[in-house]
Amino acid sequence: MNSLAYSAAEIAAIYRVIAERRDMRHFISGDLPEEQLARLLTAAHHAPSVGLMQPWRFIRVTDPHLRVQIHDLVDKERHLTAQALGEREAEFLQLKVEGVMECAELLVASLCANREQYIFGRRTLPEMDLASLSCAIQNLWLAARAEGLGMGWVSLFDPQALAELLHMPPGAKPVAILCLGPVAEFYQEPMLISANWARARPLHELVQENQWRFPDSDASTRET
Amino acid sequence: MNSLAYSAAEIAAIYRVIAERRDMRHFISGDLPEEQLARLLTAAHHAPSVGLMQPWRFIRVTDPHLRVQIHDLVDKERHLTAQALGEREAEFLQLKVEGVMECAELLVASLCANREQYIFGRRTLPEMDLASLSCAIQNLWLAARAEGLGMGWVSLFDPQALAELLHMPPGAKPVAILCLGPVAEFYQEPMLISANWARARPLHELVQENQWRFPDSDASTRET
Numbered sequence: 443m444n445s446l447a448y449s450a451a452e453i454a455a456i457y458r459v460i461a462e463r464r465d466m467r468h469f470i471s472g473d474l475p476e477e478q479l480a481r482l483l484t485a486a487h488h489a490p491s492v493g494l495m496q497p498w499r500f501i502r503v504t505d506p507h508l509r510v511q512i513h514d515l516v517d518k519e520r521h522l523t524a525q526a527l528g529e530r531e532a533e534f535l536q537l538k539v540e541g542v543m544e545c546a547e548l549l550v551a552s553l554c555a556n557r558e559q560y561i562f563g564r565r566t567l568p569e570m571d572l573a574s575l576s577c578a579i580q581n582l583w584l585a586a587r588a589e590g591l592g593m594g595w596v597s598l599f600d601p602q603a604l605a606e607l608l609h610m611p612p613g614a615k616p617v618a619i620l621c622l623g624p625v626a627e628f629y630q631e632p633m634l635i636s637a638n639w640a641r642a643r644p645l646h647e648l649v650q651e652n653q654w655r656f657p658d659s660d661a662s663t664r665e666t
Numbered sequence: 667m668n669s670l671a672y673s674a675a676e677i678a679a680i681y682r683v684i685a686e687r688r689d690m691r692h693f694i695s696g697d698l699p700e701e702q703l704a705r706l707l708t709a710a711h712h713a714p715s716v717g718l719m720q721p722w723r724f725i726r727v728t729d730p731h732l733r734v735q736i737h738d739l740v741d742k743e744r745h746l747t748a749q750a751l752g753e754r755e756a757e758f759l760q761l762k763v764e765g766v767m768e769c770a771e772l773l774v775a776s777l778c779a780n781r782e783q784y785i786f787g788r789r790t791l792p793e794m795d796l797a798s799l800s801c802a803i804q805n806l807w808l809a810a811r812a813e814g815l816g817m818g819w820v821s822l823f824d825p826q827a828l829a830e831l832l833h834m835p836p837g838a839k840p841v842a843i844l845c846l847g848p849v850a851e852f853y854q855e856p857m858l859i860s861a862n863w864a865r866a867r868p869l870h871e872l873v874q875e876n877q878w879r880f881p882d883s884d885a886s887t888r889e890t
Contacts, residue, residue, distance in 0.1 A: 444696075444848060447814030455676035455685050456812045460709045460805050462835065472668075487869040489804070492821060494864035499880060500873045508876055523789050534786070554880070560754045562758070562863075563821040565747050567841060569796055572823045574798035577807075580713070581684050584808070588680045590671030597716060597787040597794045610878045619789060624668060631825055632718055639786075640718035645704075645711040649724045652732055654834045656723060656778070 452547035459584050464629045466592030470545040475476075479547060482622070485585035489578035492570040493562030497563065498578045501608055503548040511607055511618060512550075513542040519598040537637055542594045546623025550604065551579055572617060580620055590643035592625035683808050688853045690816030693768040696848035702813065705773060706846070709809035713802035716794035717753055717786030722802045724860055727772040735831055736774075736823075736843060737766040743822040757804025764820045774828065775803055779837035796841060803842055816849035 447453065483500060491497060504510050520539060524531045542548060557564075557571050564570050579595060588595045596619040603617045635638045650656065671677070715721060726767045727733050744763060748755045759811060766772060773828050781795050803819060810817045820843040826838045874880065 444814040444853065446849070446852065448683070451675065453678035454681065455672065455679040456808060457705075457709065458676065459672070459680050460712050460809065463712070463714070465714045468857050481808060483873060484869055487872070490687070490689050490807070490856075491821065494858040494866060496867055496872065499878075500880065501720045502873065502875050505876045506809050510744045519790060519877070523785060523787075526785050528740050537770055541836075549807075552878075561747060561750050563747075565750050565822075566743060566824050567821045568791060569841075572793055572796055573800040573803075573819075573821075573841065576797040577804040579797075580801040580804040583801075584680060585684065588672045588677045590668040595714065595797075597791045597797075600791075601791050608876075608878050612877065617793075617797065623737070625670070628670065634718040642718060645708055646868065648711070648722060649707060649726065651726050652729045652832075654723075654725065654838065656838075661845075 447504065450503070455588075461586050462628060463587045464592065464632065465584050465623055465630070466594045466621070467538045467541045467633065468625060469541045469546065469592060469621065469623045470626050472546055474492040474546050482582050482585050482589070484658065486578040486582040489574060489581050491577075492564055492575035493560050495557070495560040495571065495574065497557060497571040498575045499552045499554050499614070501550040501552065503550065508607070509542065512548065512604070515599045515603055515607070516540050516542055516619065519600060523598060533639070537634075537639060540599060540619075541594055542619065545594070545600055545621035549620040549622060550608060550616050551575060551618040552610065552614055552616040552619055555611045557576055557613065576616060579620065584619070586622060587628070591616050591623060592628065594621040595619075596621060671875060679812075686852060687807050687811045688816065688856065690775065690818045690845070690849055691762045691765045691857065692849060693765045693770065693816060693845065693847045694850050696770055698770050698815070698847065706806050706809050706813070710802040710806040713798060713805050713871050715789055715798035715801075716785050719781070719784040719795065719798065721778050721781060721795040722799045723776045723778050723838070725774040725776065732831070733766065733772055735826060736772065736828070738766050739823045739827055739831070740766055740820055740843065747822060758784070759864070761858075761863060763822060764843070765818055765845040766820065766843065769818070769845035773844040773846060774832060774840050775842040776834065776840040776845055777837055780837050781837065783856060803844065808842070811852070815847060816852065817844040819843075820845060850866060
């Protein structure tokens with residue numbers, strides 16, 4: 443144990459939340475105090491970002507009519523996805539994939555506009571902006587779990603349609619609809635495992651040394 | 667406080683690590699026990715992933731010659747980035763942007779091949795695979811910080827060249843060179859702030875309600 447390490451109890455708490463975070467789609471009623479939402483967003487804002495660009499923009503949806511419109515977008519994409527899945531269409535439609543209408547707080551996380559001016563760490567990998575935003579969302583997710591709140595990241599939507607709905611300028615891009623709020627309980631394991639949609643692979647299959655020797659058919663959990 | 671919330675001490679530990687995680691480029695000598703590295707990778711492996719695709723693949727670099735080759739790739743891109751930055755070229759070259767040769771452990775994080783078979787949550791947003799991998803890296807980062815280890819995410823490289831160096835198949839894509847290991851201390855604030863490269867924006871400028879009203883010139887920290 444080195445001198446910069448946290449206490450054993452702190453370390454245990456951090457590993458606990460990493461293991462117990464779940465992508466939630468089932469919510470119960472209840473509100474978040476404003477200061478709690480602010481804490482969670484502050485956790486997101488502590489994320490690393492490439493060249494310190496802080497590309498994340500959050501839109502809090504408080505207008506009930508807008509929430510319905512967002513739900514409609516998600517449901518439309520849910521059916522298009524089902525069709526695209528072919529033989530698993532009916533099985534997919536049985537899954538609960540979002541809690542947009544039930545969650546206490548609905549947030550849209552978006553990449554900012556004018557990102558092309560940021561070159562540091564992005565000349566060859568411009569998608570590092572999304573990587574940064576994703577780290578921010580993971581922070582939010584972990585903080586929410588610790589506070590006993592569930593969160594789900596919904597990516598079933600047409601980003602252009604959602605951008606128009608929120609009056610985003612060209613260049614900005616929504617990448618997450620975040621459903622956040624009280625839940626009755628957290629899933630014991632990822633819901634897609636319980637629902638027999640997919641199986642998780644063990645870590646050792648995903649780590650190698652010095653060169654790529656993963657199997658040619660590198661499917662974790664074939665969907666089709 | 668709801669009944670699913672962690673204890674106040676646990677919550678504090680989780681917010682602490684979120685706030686104190688840093689993107690490190692300065693490392694000191696020392697090794698990681700194998701079981702510690704396994705714990706950190708397990709934390710990464712607990713990340714959420716779109717449709718449970720678990721797109722992350724980690725390659726641990728233990729061959730010293732390969733480490734030098736990776737450093738050469740990074741240094742080449744460092745100079746190309748400097749040129750692309752124009753008037754900030756000299757300033758950029760003064761920054762320490764990576765610790766590839768000094769860190770105890772070097773990992774390459776990559777997206778797996780054959781990702782097109784995963785449609786759930788990716789029909790309109792295929793880049794959700796990178797989002798999932800980024801959440802895994804953030805988990806690793808937080809666990810490492812708690813254990814007193816520094817980590818840096820280097821994205822200064824040509825992904826095609828790195829893919830070839832590691833014998834990756836078509837479709838796989840490296841997105842992070844992760845420098846991990848003991849550090850003398852953690853930066854008090856992000857190094858790019860201390861070095862006057864960029865300024866951070868306050869959270870309130872990045873959150874709005876119901877529609878996009880961020881300024882047209884939406885630059886956090888203009889590089890140029």
